[in-house]
Amino acid sequence: MLEFGQKKFPEGGIPMYILMVDDDFLTRQLVELTLKNNGYEVETVDNPTGALSMIERCVPDLLLVDVRMPPHISGFEFVQQLNSAGYTIPVVFVTACNDIPDRLRGFSLRAEDYICKPYDFQELLARVQVVERHIYGRTVDRAVKVGPLELLPDTFEVKVNGEKTVILTPIELRVLTILMNHAGNVVARDKFFDRIWQDETSNVLDVYIARLRRKLGKVGRSIHCQRGVGYVLKA
Structure with a gap:
């Protein structure tokens, strides 16, 4: 099994969450595997409508967006809609088109980068890593607040009611981060396993939920089990 510390995580121990929007199935699979x-x-989706639903549930740290997705709106139009709605998600456009006007339009939408197909997947990885350094270099406050909980990932701490400070292990931090990012919504068990564990026993999630409940005291009771589905943090 791959241990938490063996992967390349940004400062604070939280991996960057990337959402790829591309209608090419094989490309999505290869990019997801590489990253x-x-x-x-990494999560992928083949259309802008589905991507918007996913963003409303959990805002990604980076978007990889294909420009041409017939019969859907273009990647440019999709990002423009996000900007108009107030989202400020870093974007890398991915497209088969190499026209200068299209490149300029992408950058006018505050794109971080622009990659033309066909591309080498190691080059894509390198470009993502450059954007990652840019993002985390300019990020000052990454704290997450939900109800009485304030998560401080840089120090592996969570504050309860602004007073009690609890120290978390890396895995506990990952589990609580997912719950807080989806507060009020049930998070399926599979999502925890996809994002945290590669090869574990089926009850490992329940063990970490129990640990979090104990550490958080009375507030831990706000983590509820949806039998047969997953867990939800009720703020």
Whole structure:
């Protein structure tokens, strides 16, 4: 089994969450495999509508967006809609088109980078790593607040009601981060396993949930089990 510390994580122990929007199935599979093998959290979707639903549930750290996705709106239009809605998600456009006007349009939408197909997957990885350094270099406050909980990933701490400070292990931090990012919504068991464990026994999640409940005291009771589905943090 690959241990937590063996992957390449940004400062603070939280891997960058990347969402790829591309209608090419094989490309999505290869990109997901490349990035996951290098320690990133990755989800993919084949259309902008599905991507928007996923973003509303959990905002990614980076978007990889294909420009041409017939019969859907273009990647440019999709990112423009996100910008208009107030999202400020870093974007890397991925497309088969190499026209200068298209490149300029992408950068006008505040794109971090622009990669033309066909591309080498190691080059894509290198470009993502450059964007990652840019993102985390400019990030000052990465704390997450939900109800009485304030998560401080840089120090592996969670504050309860602004007073009690609890120290978390790396895996506990990962589990609580997922719950807090999806507060109020049930997180399926499979999502925890996809993002944290590669090869574990089926009850390992329940063990870490129990640990979190004990450490958080009374507030830990806000972590509820949806039998047969997963867990939800009720703020």
